[in-house]
Amino acid sequence: MTKNKYLFPFILVTSLFFLWGFAHNLDPILIPHLQKSFTLTTSQATLVDSAVFIAYFIMAVPAGMIMKKFGYKFGIIAGLLFFAIGCFMFIPAADAQSYNFFLVALFVIACGLTTLETAANPYVTVLGSPETGPQRLNLSQSFNGLAAFIAPVLGGKIIMTKGYSDAELNTMSEAARKIALASEASSVKTPYFILGAVLVVIAILFALSKLPAIEQDAGVPPAGKNILHAFKHRHLAWGVVAQFFYVGAQVCVMSLFVIYARKSAGLTDMEAAWYTGIGGGAFLLGRFTGTFIMGFWPAPRLLTLYSIICVSLCVVAVLGHGMITVFAVVGIYFFMSIMFPTIFALGVKGLGRDTEFGSSLIIMSIVGGAILPRIFGLISDATNDIQKGYIVPLVCFLVVALFGWKGYQTGTATN
Template sequence: MPKSSFSFAFILITSLFFLWGFAHNLDPILIPHLKKSFTLTTVQATLVDSAVFIAYFLMALPAGFIMKKYGYKNGIITGLLLFALGCFLFIPAANTQQYNFFLIALFIIACGLTVLETAANPYAAALGNPDTSTQRLNFAQSFNGLAAALAPIIGAKIILTKGYSESQLNTMTEGARKLALAAEASSVKMPYFVLGSVLVLIALVFAFTNLPKIQQTDGHIASKNILHAFKYKQLRWGVAAQFFYVGAQVCVFSLFILYATEAAGITDVNASYYLGACGIAFLIGRFVGTFLMQYFKSPNLLLTYSVINTLLCVVAIFAHGIITIYAVIAICFFMSIMFPTIFSLGIKGLKGDTEFGSSLLIMSIVGGAVLPRFFGIISDATGNIQYGYVVPLICFIVVALFGLTGHKENSESEKEEIQAPQVF
């Protein structure tokens, strides 16, 4: 297969990283929007994240089976169409003005994202020299960071700026207030319709594109049992690290507007612009991290970044005013390399267990459903959302441990035992 085919395939795959990043980074706009529209508590608002990330847990194994049986290309097309279906469901969700309907639409979107991520992450890592897989995956994930920079700004302009102010709502009767708040939900219809249409077009491009097949290395004997993958130490640690990392990322991004308005005393629209700055920091961090991996080992960089973020969480908890926002923006910069680095180190050396290992790492994204709930519980119980940053602090400690020791592969004797012919 000529290098040009690999380059075009890598460009197509990289576009997927941007698309699911855009979808994920509209969620922080949806959370305060729906919280206001349906008069929700912080914990109730985090059901947006729960609906999204529970789908990762439930859909990851079926996604892995799709890859093994039908290949990466068909898996990607399936993921894109599910993603598009969920986007289109935002229209009836807004028409019926039901919060549960929005959660169902988000769940279906996330099912599509699960299939896409299960396919695209290992495909991007394998599409070239194995020695540069971590660097290549970080580069592809950089476009996820670009989406993180653009989505909050675009989403705020389309969604948040079209609502009523608190002073306007306070002058209304209870019935008029309910109608006004429910009507605000309709502002999400157009952006999600456009996104769904783009996804259908991209699915058609993939359908008519001949993607290069990944050449498996010697010793890649397809595993028939997902539990066999857990014999790899780096995967076990990777699943735990990814669970806590994604939980931290969702806490930071999805709850940023709620956090910033309270900790720094700014409006939700201004907070959304700072959220865009978080995305820019995340994007720059990805490119800087990719560059630094030419000179530093990726586990060492992961460890260093995790320790820095642990200290920044302390600032986010105890500082006051605009410094808290700057601390969170810095957290976004330093957590930028974590997902792709954990992923590539977690599946490194798995051979025939790579597909199932990828599914397990995607399943661990369910941390984004679980841990923000604890963030919300702590915030509501203490009456101070800043105390919720205890949750990301603990998460970054776990990631640091993975960078310190958890990424190390099994000993040679253990590898020989694992890779012996499997009997089931």
């Protein structure tokens, strides 16, 4: 997969994919927990995603500039420290019992995640042969899938087990009920403190490690003077659009799964958290399976096929009843698993010295995770039916299918 000199840095950088995957996949537990603690509507609860993914839009360009000036290693360390600071902010946020404070903490975490992803994703694609870049990135992203399996189950046990039942809440006065619900927010302090401490240790490890600098070939033309120059690559422009819609779809599916399963199939929060873990397992299995299939089948064709299957499963999620809807969404977890790394690798392929700018643009497009789930929530609240919200990811997967069919093809715009 990689040359010997790239093996250790490949392993070290791949560990980052698990860490940010763990943070992202605590959100499906955090959202219903905060929704209950602060008595939020579905639309208000999606502000968690907005806080996270707006940071991707704001921080992606500065992160790319950091990488160009100081290198990938510096960017990775900076990202880890931002990530850790945001985790530690959960402690005062819980003590203050403030939803807005939680949103600020999540924004800081996401600034760290943005920097890490802007560095790690392109770094993995160039640690070896360009032809195997998509396959290599899918392998690294598989550990993101491992986190998708572990985080909801572990987070559910730690965060949700100390909550009040509806029967207990109904016996309380309004003032006591508000205090009881707000106090539940304190259960997030332990997991986020531990995560922050681990991140500090790993940042120190990176500071003490030697990562190879990636040198561009002498024949590669220089990068443009500004980030918009990278848009001369048509496939990058397509990649930015496809990633915007894909991340929006992924966040709709993952972050709102507990709320969706509770309403579409009548599951309890703990049962829904368990099925979220099963979905994470399907996501992990899909990553490894997709990586294997890409060894003998073109990545763009697999991307198109999986996108069409996801469209079909979204139809079931909209129209189905009972547990079939939960199983359909678990199926979406499996088939969408390859999409982010495949879109990313195809989007930055052949960019040369525009790679850092191209990476920043694709990371910026993650802002779809802030915008599209809000539309999902508004549709759900307006119709009083969360299943109808799945119209949003259905449209998103259609866009991804178009990228895999035609948009991935490399080329430079004449104007």
